[in-house]
Amino acid sequence: MSWQDVTEARDVRAVASPLESARFGLTVERVTVPAGSGASFAEVGAAVLESAADVVVLRYPAEHVGWFAGLTGLGGTAVFADSLVYWRLPAGAGRAPEPVPELSVSGPPAPAEVRELVAAVFAAYGNHYLANPLLDPAAALAGYQEWASRAAAGGGCLTLEHREAGEGRPRLAGLATLEDEGPRTEILLAGVVPGLQGRGLYAHLLRAVEERALARGATEVVISTQGHNTRVQRAWARYGFEPVQTLLTVHLVRSPLPRAHGRDPLPLAGER
Structure with missing residues (x-):
């Protein structure tokens, strides 16, 4: 929504x-x-x-x-x-981390890669569909994959690439799918793959979104999650987002x- x-x-x-x-x-x-x-x-x-x-x-x-x-x-x-x-950040007010050489940002990957990333990042995400026994959890995850794929097809997707020391080709570490509406950029889905979580990579993903928003002249970035997902909300607070509404x-x-x-x-x- x-x-x-x-x-x-x-x-x-x-x-x-x-x-x-x-x-x-x-x-x-x-x-x-x-x-x-x-x-x-x-x-x-x-x-x-x-x-x-x-x-x-x-x-x-x-x-x-x-x-x-x-x-x-x-x-x-x-x-x-x-x-x-729902949380909101005035564009340009984020506490962005300094760039690091092992991380880079690129645009939308191939459709199959989008689906693979979403499956890895959100497989354990407790979305609202799981409360309803009529609704198949596998179909709910497929819905997230479709949602991300539509955003990526329209250019609304950034991916974070990570290169370990000694590795040749970087690997996809996370993604953010976006919707631009006037002065606002909304983050629809964003996350880092499980094997790379806890390393501070998520803040670099937020920085990439904020820079993209500023480049197009947006004045704010907004994002939302389920209320129980306090871990990601702590990351938003550290970055500079503030809570504005709960439904x-x-x-x-x-x-x-x-x-x-x-x-x-x-x-x-x-x-x-």
């Missing part, structure tokens, strides 16, 4: 999500309550009840903490699916929930 959807959209209504519907084999619609919209719970409830989708992915500002109780009374099943936290995510499911895809059901109280 883009920054523009969160901050600038005004209508609270269910919008079809054809890519998610095709990916999961269910009809999926999204309802987003933008920050500062002043929307009431009655409006949100009406939008949900008017939808005939199998799954409605609802996102609303976290300050409406009491809404979830009302959502459980709309029929079907309400599944809490974590939160989405709660709820999946509203029309039918009873079955056994999870490839996941054992949680034991009931007393079961072992």
Whole structure:
């Protein structure tokens, strides 16, 4: 979900999500309550009840903490699916690391390399789809790969290359996929491959994004992640990003929930 959807959209209504519907084999619609919209719970409830989708992915500002109780009374099943936290950096204000000779930045790699990088970086990422047993986790990861591939095909992708001492050809160490919208550059996905994490490489990836944003005249860089992902949020804070908005995510499911895809059901109280 883009920054523009969160901050600038005004209508609270269910919008079809054809890519998610095709990916999961269910009809999926999204309802987003933008920050500062002043929307009431009655409006949100009406939008949900008017939808005939199998799954409605609802996102609303976290300050409406009491809404979830009302959502459980709309029929079907309400599944809490974590939160989405947005951070912002004024372009040029980042605490960028000094360049190092073993790292270099390039543009979009080949499509197969994009998919391979995303699979490596985000295989263990706890996205909101994992809360819903109707949705296949493998299909969720494939969705991230498709998302990154579309951004790369449009030129919105940077890759970080790393060369170990004594190695000839550098290897792909991470990627950032981007969307440019007026004065803003939004980082859609960004990460470093597991074998190279913990070495400070991620800050160099952020520096490359910030430099690209400045080169095109952008005034800010924005990024988001699931609320539980505190490790990457610490990295953003060190770089100079500041948190600006949190949305709660709820999946509203029309039918009873079955056994999870490839996941054992949680034991009931007393079961072992």
